[in-house]
Amino acid sequence: MLNSLDQVTDQAFGNEDEYVPNSWGAHKLRIIRTTSGDLFTVFISQGSDTQNRTWHLMHQAPGSSTWNELKQGNAGTEPINIIRGPHDEIHLFSWPGTQQEAHHFVSTNLGQSFSEEILSGQWSSDQGYSGASINPKGDIVFFQTGDDVPGIFYWTYYSPITNKWTFHTSQMDYRHTYAFFFPGNNNDLTMVGMRDVLRPTLHFPSASGFNYIFNEIRYFYISDVNNPVLQQLPITEVQPQNNDDADVTYLTDAYMDTQGRTHIIYSNLYDGVHHVIVDHGAIIKNVIQNVTAPNKVRIIQDAVGHFYLISMDDQGQTINIYPGTASDTDGTQLEAPIKLDISRFPGCTDDDFCHAPTFNVPRGGNPLSNYLDGTYGNHSNEYHFRINLRSNG
Secondary structure (H helix, E strand, O other): OEEEEEEEEOOOOOOOOOOOOOOOOOOOOOEEEOOOOOEEEEEEEOOOOOOOEEEEEEEEOOOOOOOEEEEEEEEEOOOOEEEEOOOOOEEEEEOHHHOOOEEEEEEOOOOOOOEEEEEOOOOOOOOOOOEEEEOOOOOEEEEEEOOOOOEEEEEEEEEOOOOEEEEEEEEEOOOEEEEEEEEOOOOOEEEEEEEOEEHHHHOOOOOOOOOEEEOEEEEEEEOOOOOOOOEEEEEEEOOOOOOOOOEOEEEEEEEEOOOOOEEEEEEEOOOEEEEEEEEOOEEEEEEEEOOOOHHHOEEEEOOOOOEEEEEEOOOOOEEEEEEEOOOOOOOOOEOOOEEEEOOOOOOOOOOOOOOOOEEOOHHHOOOOOOEEEEEEEEOOEEEEEEEEOOOOO
């Protein structure tokens, strides 16, 4: 059931063919809900230039449908990340001026005031594809990706026990971006990313236009963040059938479920949406799922652990919810979709200018709930929705 649908802003940066737009980045965390029911979301507006977009923190009070701005700042190039701490702390991360300087903002009073610190580390000078995640204990990881060859994760890890950040780098053969990070409960760290390099780097012919290619997805694991040794597991690699094929295996979501299994959702350009499950470092399932809008598919559980795949229709007129069947245990056996009408505030099909429904998820510090708050984008517009997952209509 769609409980609410409202507009956050019509001032988000989303001019066609001007990068990086507000909706860019399937891995970005955009919304949190506190225990008081307050909602906070972030977006970027145009700013002064491509290295100096402006971020905005928006607030909706419980029972209200109005969004008010609490704070703004220099985002750098890309959309910023927001996560919730165990005691309703609000954490924001930005890159002012895109100058290798990571800024961390923290509020302990529902956004009324913030402290700010610079996170030390040898960060990349490029855009970064940055993200952040947290676990229930309050361990936080903030990360960025580096150059194409070799690939590097730059990341810093916060422990609430020591109250300190520790910076690390982890290297792989090629760059893997749009990454999802999951700090575990035993000083471990799980990551999922898709390979993102120029076609000639992989000995493919150059494309006539966009020359980067995404055709491999990989799972990474570090058993001890204090002694980080990177383990890797290839999830898929698909050879392009045409010179201009770019999004061959497009990673749309990764999720850590209540049993510790990692769910990886990706769109194979040639045969549809795949749902891969990794358990204890091994692939235990790879199932093709029949869902709409293949590049916008997400996965979530409700408060009792039941699974749902959530996407849009192919025209952005409905949010489509695919509940797991009564016998489903992992989100791979789905019922027919429940279609929620959002035509009053439609989405659209583009991947970078119209972001997929993005929710308050556990890696963002939000406990599982039967009520799901989320946002989706359409160029300059950012919209909020609330869904009752346990309703049948």
